[in-house]
Amino acid sequence: MSEATPLYKRVLLKASGEALMGEQGFGIDVTVADRIASDIAEARALGVEVGVVVGGGNIFRGVAVASRGGDRVSGDHMGMLGTVINALALATSLRKIGLDCEVLSAISMPEICQSFSQRLALHHLGRGKVVIFAGGTGNPFFTTDSAAALRAAEIGAEAILKGTQVDGIYSADPKKDPHATRYETLTHDEVLQKGLAVMDVAAVALARENSIPIIVFSIHEQGAFARIVTGGGRATIVNDR
Ligand SMILES: Nc1ncnc2c1ncn2[C@@H]1O[C@H](COP(=O)(O)OP(=O)(O)OP(=O)(O)O)[C@@H](O)[C@H]1O
Numbered sequence: 001m002s003e004a005t006p007l008y009k010r011v012l013l014k015a016s017g018e019a020l021m022g023e024q025g026f027g028i029d030v031t032v033a034d035r036i037a038s039d040i041a042e043a044r045a046l047g048v049e050v051g052v053v054v055g056g057g058n059i060f061r062g063v064a065v066a067s068r069g070g071d072r073v074s075g076d077h078m079g080m081l082g083t084v085i086n087a088l089a090l091a092t093s094l095r096k097i098g099l100d101c102e103v104l105s106a107i108s109m110p111e112i113c114q115s116f117s118q119r120l121a122l123h124h125l126g127r128g129k130v131v132i133f134a135g136g137t138g139n140p141f142f143t144t145d146s147a148a149a150l151r152a153a154e155i156g157a158e159a160i161l162k163g164t165q166v167d168g169i170y171s172a173d174p175k176k177d178p179h180a181t182r183y184e185t186l187t188h189d190e191v192l193q194k195g196l197a198v199m200d201v202a203a204v205a206l207a208r209e210n211s212i213p214i215i216v217f218s219i220h221e222q223g224a225f226a227r228i229v230t231g232g233g234r235a236t237i238v239n240d241r
């Protein structure tokens, strides 16, 4: 575990849903959820307050329905419900290692978890709980990247840490283009102007409007989250300053 001083008091981790499936091809590999939980625990041990948005790519994406002629809105509802499943899995992994956490959902389901409100989120974060934001933004036609930017702005997070399948932002999708080159730093405008599709446009624009840096790193690298909150690690930093 890093002994360094954290750069941030409060951050928003966007955890890849797709990463949660591990080698399985679908669903949740508990060992991956446990590993992400232990990475979050490292950051908490440094005193950093952590909000988390989990994606749903391991379960369902609404565009998959729309691309087969189905109803996009129903598809997006299914996708958002998938993010709730992932949030509950991550909460289970966090509690297993003794971390206090709450799941707050954008879609009310009081028998399962609390409903999101900014006030409740701030209350839990201020008491040292990890807050997992489930259900995306609660609206179709959005993604969990947009939910991450939205919740980051609402909780006053000093940075969005996007833990994804790749170790930064490249000149093109590195999974498709072996010649793609990695950036160390970019501005929000550069990400948008160059059409770098690691995060959707709405999310990057919202982060830009609220002056929130975005740090893209590989969620597969154990301990990377704590390294990044202390200013180290391999990542691309998107910041306008
Ligand atoms: N310019 C780029 N630089 C880096 N990655 C890129 C770029 N363009 C496209 N990508 C792809 O974007 C992916 C991240 O997108 P996305 O947010 O959909 O995935 P995710 O983090 O697995 O999220 P989830 O499963 O939670 O939806 C990367 O894994 C990468 O393959």
Ligand SMILES: O=c1ccn([C@@H]2O[C@H](COP(=O)(O)O)[C@@H](O)[C@H]2O)c(=O)[nH]1
Binding pocket: 017, 054, 055, 056, 057, 060, 061, 062, 063, 075, 076, 077, 078, 079, 080, 082, 083, 135, 136, 137, 138, 139, 140, 141, 142, 143, 144, 145, 146, 147
């Ligand atoms: O605000 C939101 C967030 C998500 N969705 C739907 O959920 C899936 C999964 O989210 P990812 O960001 O792709 O991991 C997404 O494809 C949408 O279908 C949503 O509708 N609104």
